[in-house]
Amino acid sequence: MEPVTLIPNNSLLTATPEEGRQLAIKMARLIIKTTQPDAQVRETLRGVYASDAMMLIAIGQTVATEFSTIAAANNYWHDVRP
Template sequence: MELVPNNSLKTATPQEGRELALKMARLVIKATQPDAEVRTRLRPVYAENPDSLIVIAQVVATEFATIAAANDYWR
């Protein structure tokens, strides 16, 4: 499983960086729970839980911070 798409954190814009962060967060979930049936069964549980949604947002934010740093904050 390729956890860093195209083996690069470089993106042309912050928007592309944010999209990459979302994709990487999804890949982490898939790597952590490789069984698609289990992920599907669990999705309604965390989709209705505010604490779970906040944690997911934190994962994306951490991924985005890493990508932003790798892109010298798009300077």
């Protein structure tokens, strides 16, 4: 199994909240890839969770947790509000 980089570019710092949200999604996907390294198994499982509301909610919660970590690392984008 090839190593997976769980934090792309080894940094949680992003320029904007949108970039932070994209990073959170990428990190959530990477943890799934690490947990289930077999691509064929992951592909098969997509059909299972795609029609299970509770699993989809769990995915959303995982992304939200990652985003919370990223936001904190970015000082909530240095408290700059548009």
